[in-house]
Amino acid sequence: MSAGSRDEAESLRYSFLGPAGTFTEAALLQVPGVEQAVRVPAGSVLTALNMVEAGEVDAAMVPIENSVEGGVTATLDAISVAHRLHIVREALVPISFVLASAAPLATEQIRTISTHTHGWAQVRRWAESTIPAAEFVPASSTAAAARGLLEEEPSADAAVCSPLVAAQLGLHVVASGIEDVAGAVTRFVLVARPGEIPSITGADKTTIMIPLPQDRAGALMELLEHFATRGVNLCRIESRPTGNGLGEYYFSIDLEGHIAEARVADALAGIHRIAPGIRFLGSYPRADEKPQQTTAEVSDEAFTAAAAWISSLRHA
Numbered sequence: 001m002s003a004g005s006r007d008e009a010e011s012l013r014y015s016f017l018g019p020a021g022t023f024t025e026a027a028l029l030q031v032p033g034v035e036q037a038v039r040v041p042a043g044s045v046l047t048a049l050n051m052v053e054a055g056e057v058d059a060a061m062v063p064i065e066n067s068v069e070g071g072v073t074a075t076l077d078a079i080s081v082a083h084r085l086h087i088v089r090e091a092l093v094p095i096s097f098v099l100a101s102a103a104p105l106a107t108e109q110i111r112t113i114s115t116h117t118h119g120w121a122q123v124r125r126w127a128e129s130t131i132p133a134a135e136f137v138p139a140s141s142t143a144a145a146a147r148g149l150l151e152e153e154p155s156a157d158a159a160v161c162s163p164l165v166a167a168q169l170g171l172h173v174v175a176s177g178i179e180d181v182a183g184a185v186t187r188f189v190l191v192a193r194p195g196e197i198p199s200i201t202g203a204d205k206t207t208i209m210i211p212l213p214q215d216r217a218g219a220l221m222e223l224l225e226h227f228a229t230r231g232v233n234l235c236r237i238e239s240r241p242t243g244n245g246l247g248e249y250y251f252s253i254d255l256e257g258h259i260a261e262a263r264v265a266d267a268l269a270g271i272h273r274i275a276p277g278i279r280f281l282g283s284y285p286r287a288d289e290k291p292q293q294t295t296a297e298v299s300d301e302a303f304t305a306a307a308a309w310i311s312s313l314r315h316a
């Protein structure tokens with residue numbers, strides 16, 4: 001999946017967690033050439049991913065991780081278990097929220113507040129101290145919550161959404177900068193059908209899913225040792241239930257590096273021997289472009305020299 005020429009970009013189709021004005025759309029707008037592509041809003045992360053699998057769109061932008069609230073489980077589970085899709089790109093979006101209403105309202109008049117569950121988790125302390133009586137009404141996204149205020153039968157008195165969507169819809173801003181932790185960031189991933197892996201840049205991430213071997217003492221430590229001994233740094237590790245029964249978990253892991261690097265490939269091959277169900281979910285450029293730091297003993301040259309030495313012993 002590439003957006004090389006203008007013609008190619010025009011024919012590309014992207015789904016995203018909609019409607020227009022979500023933080024996810026802001027993430028999608030960071031993709032080069034997306035202005036010429038077709039953008040298809042989806043009602044949920046799952047719908048956006050289903051569109052990719054069904055071939056209705058080329059790729060989907062979905063949220064995966066928030067610096068305050070952690071992993072977006074709908075996305076982690078969908079790409080790890082339910083779908084056979086690969087991450088081809090990531091995007092980071094700074095998150096700030098406003099409380100908006102259709103007509104000017106004082107905080108004392110607000111009884112119900114609608115937003116996305118991840119949005120609510122990031123303003124909960126502010127809401128509890130400022131409007132303790134207000135009840136949370138879940139919405140499929142922050143932008144859907146904002147739009148819900150303008151319906152004939154509004155879904156709530158107010159919505160927690162981005163300043164941009166409040167302005168676009170002409171909403172009244174009751175309070176701004178209401179996030180509990182300033183400087184929060186949400187990480188989004190662009191997900192496509194498996195194909196060509198994005199080229200190595202020297203500042204890459206790889207995402208994998210490992211079903212934890214059952215009934216094996218020290219299984220997690222064994223897995224982690226494969227990374228440690230090859231100098232592979234992990235930047236996210238989360239356990240999620242497989243859904244198959246109590247106590248059955250998989251690990252969702254992001255690591256620094258690209259599958260084209262010998263140390264990364266060697267670590268994954270080592271893990272495959274103890275967890276054959278391991279799944280590769282993509283190698284892609286880091287959004288922050290932070291260059292990869294490695295030491296000489298885990299460089300590609302060191303792996304090539306070691307393999308050549310073994311070969312020389314076998315063929316002497």
Ligand SMILES: O=C(O)C(=O)C[C@]1(C(=O)O)C=C[C@@H](O)C=C1
Pocket residue numbers: 017021022023024025063066072095116118119140141142143186
């Ligand atoms: O509701 C939106 O606007 C989204 O894009 C979803 C989402 C999320 O799933 O975390 C994205 C960023 C914010 O952290 C809150 C909600």
